[in-house]
Amino acid sequence: MENxxxxxxxLTEHNMRPEFKHELPDxxxxxxxxxxxxxxxxxxxxxxxxxxxxxxxxxxxxxxxxSASADIMLGMIIGKTKEEALQLGELxxxxxxxxxSDEEIDQLEEASALKDIAHMPxxxxxxxxxxxxxxxxxxxx
Amino acid sequence: xxRDYREDFPLLMQNExxxxxxxxxxxxxxxxxxxEKAFYETENANPMRGFYPxxxxxxESYEEARKTVRDFLNAAxxxxxxxxxxxxxxxxxxxxxxxxxxxxxxxxxxxSIMEHHSNxxxxxxxxxxxxxxxxxxxxxxxxxxxxxxxxxxxxxxxxLVAAAQVSNVLGCQNPIEEICRRAHEVGxxxxxxxxxxxxxxxxxxxxxxxxxxxxxxxxxxxxxxxxVLYGKRELLDAMPPFLTGGEMIExxxxxxxxxxxxxxxxxxxxxxxxxxxxxxxxxxxxxxIGFPEIMEKEEALTRQAMEGIAKIxxxxxxxxxxxxxxxxxVAFTVEGVHPHDVSEILSSDGIDVRAGHHCAQPLxxxxxxxxxxxxxxxxxxxPEEVEKLVDSIASIxxxxxxxx
Ligand SMILES: Cc1ncc(COP(=O)(O)O)c(C=O)c1O
Numbered sequence: 001m002e003n004x005x006x007x008x009x010x011l012t013e014h015n016m017r018p019e020f021k022h023e024l025p026d027x028x029x030x031x032x033x034x035x036x037x038x039x040x041x042x043x044x045x046x047x048x049x050x051x052x053x054x055x056x057x058x059x060x061x062x063x064x065x066x067s068a069s070a071d072i073m074l075g076m077i078i079g080k081t082k083e084e085a086l087q088l089g090e091l092x093x094x095x096x097x098x099x100x101s102d103e104e105i106d107q108l109e110e111a112s113a114l115k116d117i118a119h120m121p122x123x124x125x126x127x128x129x130x131x132x133x134x135x136x137x138x139x140x141x
Numbered sequence: 142x143x144r145d146y147r148e149d150f151p152l153l154m155q156n157e158x159x160x161x162x163x164x165x166x167x168x169x170x171x172x173x174x175x176x177e178k179a180f181y182e183t184e185n186a187n188p189m190r191g192f193y194p195x196x197x198x199x200x201e202s203y204e205e206a207r208k209t210v211r212d213f214l215n216a217a218x219x220x221x222x223x224x225x226x227x228x229x230x231x232x233x234x235x236x237x238x239x240x241x242x243x244x245x246x247x248x249x250x251x252x253s254i255m256e257h258h259s260n261x262x263x264x265x266x267x268x269x270x271x272x273x274x275x276x277x278x279x280x281x282x283x284x285x286x287x288x289x290x291x292x293x294x295x296x297x298x299x300x301l302v303a304a305a306q307v308s309n310v311l312g313c314q315n316p317i318e319e320i321c322r323r324a325h326e327v328g329x330x331x332x333x334x335x336x337x338x339x340x341x342x343x344x345x346x347x348x349x350x351x352x353x354x355x356x357x358x359x360x361x362x363x364x365x366x367x368x369v370l371y372g373k374r375e376l377l378d379a380m381p382p383f384l385t386g387g388e389m390i391e392x393x394x395x396x397x398x399x400x401x402x403x404x405x406x407x408x409x410x411x412x413x414x415x416x417x418x419x420x421x422x423x424x425x426x427x428x429x430i431g432f433p434e435i436m437e438k439e440e441a442l443t444r445q446a447m448e449g450i451a452k453i454x455x456x457x458x459x460x461x462x463x464x465x466x467x468x469x470x471v472a473f474t475v476e477g478v479h480p481h482d483v484s485e486i487l488s489s490d491g492i493d494v495r496a497g498h499h500c501a502q503p504l505x506x507x508x509x510x511x512x513x514x515x516x517x518x519x520x521x522x523x524p525e526e527v528e529k530l531v532d533s534i535a536s537i538x539x540x541x542x543x544x545x
Contacts (some may be wrong), residue, residue, distance in 0.1 A: 006489060009484070012542030038481050038497055039512050063479035064541060126481065 007119070010113035012140075013114045014068035019075060022065070024057040034131030040066040044133045052081050063126050065117070070130030072110045089131045096124055112127050117130065146430065146521045147168075156307035158491045159526035164337060164470055165495050166359045169423070176422035177364055180415040188414045189388060189405070193226070203414040206421035213424045214354065214371055215345040220403040221377065223370040224417050228336040229259040231370035232303075234383040234407060235332050236263030238351070240301065242381055246272030248279040248300040250298035251329070252287060253278045253315065254507050255308040258500040260334040264303050273300065274492070279507065283461040284313030291316075291323050299329045304352075310515065311460030311497050312443075312470030321350040330376065336360055340519075341468050342437060343432045346371050358416065363423035367416030367441050377498065380530055386408040391488030430520070438520040445515060446471050449531030455538055459513055469518040470497070475534070478541050480514040484542055487514075490533040492526075517540050 026043035034041050040062035047055040056074045073092075077085040092111055094100040098118035105112045117127045142502055147153045149170040153160065160168060180202060186195035188203045203224075210222045214268040225231045240263070244250070250264045254277045268275050278294045280286050286304075295302055302324045304318050317333055324331045335344060339356035346354055351371070357369040372380075382389060389409040391399040400406045427435065444464035450456055455476040460467060475483050480496035487494050496514045498505050505511050516530055 006485065007540055007542075009542075012540075016408070018543045061479075063481040120485075123481070123485065 006116055008113055010072075010110055011064060011068045014071040014110075015064040018067060018071040020057045020071050021059065022057050023059060026055070027057070028139050031133050031137040033087050033102060033129050033136070035062075035066070038063065038126065040126055042066065042068070042070055042129060042133065044130065044137055046134075047080065048138075049132055051083075053079065053085055055078050058130065060128065065114070065126040066129045069111070069114055071129045072131075073114070073130045074111060075136065076111060077134070079117055082093055086135060086138060092131050093128060096127055127136060147416070149426070149502060151302035151520060153521060157530055158488075158493050159522070160493050161518060161522065161530060162175075162359070162493045163340075163517040163519040163527065164515065166365070167340060167362050167519055168521070169364065169419075170469075172426055173419045173422045174350065177415045177419040178222050179380040180418045184418075185415070189412075192274070199414050200419045203412060204417055206399050206414075206417035209320075209376075209421040209424050210369055211343070213428075214369075215347055216371055217347060218374050221371055223347060223372065223377070223407045224412055225355075225368040226366055226413070227357040227359070227368035228257075228334060228355045229368075231353075232260050232332065232334065233263045233367050234370055235265045235353050235355075236434045236539055237287050238383045239330070239376065240264070240267035241270055244268075244271040244273040244300055247298070248273040248415050249296075249298045250274070251276045251278055251294050251299050251302045251324075253304045253310060253500060255280055255284065255305060255306055255313075255315075255504045256308050257334060257336065258502070259336075260303050260305060260332070261503065264301075264391070267315055276356065277503070278302075278304070280311075280313075282508065283466070286315055286320075288307045288319070291320060295320070295323045295327060295329060297327050299324065299327055301332065302329050302336070302345075303332045305334040305336070306344075307335075307341070307470075308460075308501075308504070309470065310472050310504055312337075312467035312472075313460055314342075314466065314468060314516075317349050318353060325350065328542065337468060337470070340427075341432075342352075342376045342436065350432050352376055358423065359421040361420070361423055362426060363420035364413075364416045365392075366464050367413050367420045370418075374403065382406050382409065386410050388412070435520045440465055442518040442522050442524065443467050443469055443471060445524055445527045446530060449527070450534060452533070453535045456534060458512065459462070470515060471517070472513045473534070474510055474513050475537050477539055477543060479495050480512045483514045483537055485528070486537050487533050492516075492530055492533055494530075532539045 024045035029046040042060035044060050045057045049063045150168045152168045184198040186199045188199040207222045211219045222260040321331045333351045333354040335354050335356040354371040359365040386409045447464050457474050459472040485498035494516045
């Protein structure tokens with residue numbers, strides 16, 4: 001009876017044991033991201049120095065997809081420049097829209113575990129919440 | 142004679158999933174679809190405008206539907222039945238027309254904490270615009286509104302009480318008759334949201350002594366886009382129109398207008414006559430089965446679901462422990478798993494349920510859950526579907542990575 005297992009190990013791991021779900025007292029950028037319809041509500045916390053994201057974390061409540069996606073995202077962007085992070089965000093959105101090539105999806109490393117969201121329109125907002133909040137947060141810099 | 146009602150529902154015959162989101166909208170039997178189609182194929186003209194046979198036929202179907210609704214609710218007068226688009230529009234009609242004309246600064250509007258946003262936001266609006274205050278009638282964890290809550294919360298300063306007959310989250314049935322009695326003692330009117338009760342139990346507005354009562358056709362096997370507002374004639378008569386324009390006037394001059402009599406005063410513009418005819422067909426279909434059988438079937442499904450779910454660790458059912466207090470609605474939470482993930486997994490197993498705040502955010506915040514997943518049954522659901530639901534819920538935590 002159990003059909004397509006969308007909740008693969010990568011997703012459930014990041015959801016159950018998130019690496020970056022904690023406070024970040026020395027964050028210099030904090031932005032709330034919300035999906036009013038489903039009640040996902042996260043706070044993205046970043047420490048940006050000289051254009052480089054040196055640390056990051058998130059707090060808040062959300063479904064497995066939004067939490068896992070935010071956690072994976074933070075693992076990918078810490079240590080990257082703002083521009084690199086934003087570029088990864090663009091790629092992620094492209095993948096979610098089902099428009100990314102296989103090579104592009106490979107560049108997304110663990111975040112590629114979310115590629116099937118392209119077939120789940122109701123969950124797209126959950127998957128992109130972290131990335132969307134990141135874009136908003138860096139835009140004002 | 143009992144038979145398999147599923148055969149009456151074209152969608153159920155071809156759909157492969159277990160449709161358990163009936164509280165959001167029901168499915169429609171073929172007789173309803175055919176009735177709407179027949180209206181457009183054989184009676185379509187603008188009702189109430191023409192004097193030729195087609196227009197008269199359209200008008201007659203529309204007015205016959207009104208009589209069917211009147212009988213369904215046991216209203217005293219046919220003109221007490223006003224057609225709207227849905228429950229939300231019916232409740233807004235009362236808030237804008239009755240509310241703005243009658244509420245004054247300092248008056249209290251008593252609203253039950255379990256209201257759907259559709260029976261809350263109109264009263265927040267009316268309070269803002271008139272200076273009246275909202276008072277919440279808070280229920281117990283199982284949804285009960287105690288006598289004490291009612292006597293304390295409804296008092297001399299209360300001018301209006303808004304309450305659902307059945308909660309769309311807890312499924313509990315509120316004591317509308319007692320609420321009306323108490324409200325009338327202190328001179329308040331009662332607005333009943335019957336969106337979740339009308340499809341599942343007989344309603345007698347005279348016995349309830351409700352002042353206003355609203356429901357939607359689409360939750361009652363009828364078409365989308367047709368709803369009902371019942372109001373006591375003397376109240377409706379004294380109320381100003383809600384929307385103005387065509388169809389709702391006696392005469393119009395450059396300066397003003399004389400409004401039409403009830404019910405047309407509240408039915409501005411071209412009405413949904415085909416929808417009304419479809420709704421009448423739905424009501425007749427339900428009456429053909431009869432509420433005793435409907436209630437028995439739905440209670441059995443609810444009992445089966447609740448007993449099955451109760452055995453699953455880490456899963457909590459919202460509201461009463463008694464299936465007969467659920468009106469076919471079983472909302473639940475799975476510890477550690479967000480309802481959107483719950484419904485996603487159920488969906489991948491071919492089960493359609495609703496997840497989220499169910500347009501009742503104050504209730505869920507009050508209960509401390511914020512979000513939940515809801516399965517809701519109709520008489521056409523089957524024990525096999527319920528079994529599938531219970532099995533799937535039992536597998537959720539394991540599939541989300543909890544080692545069980
Ligand atoms: C209790 C209750 N009231 C009101 C509504 C609103 O109904 P509609 O969307 O048909 O106006 C609903 C359904 O969603 C409901 O369950």
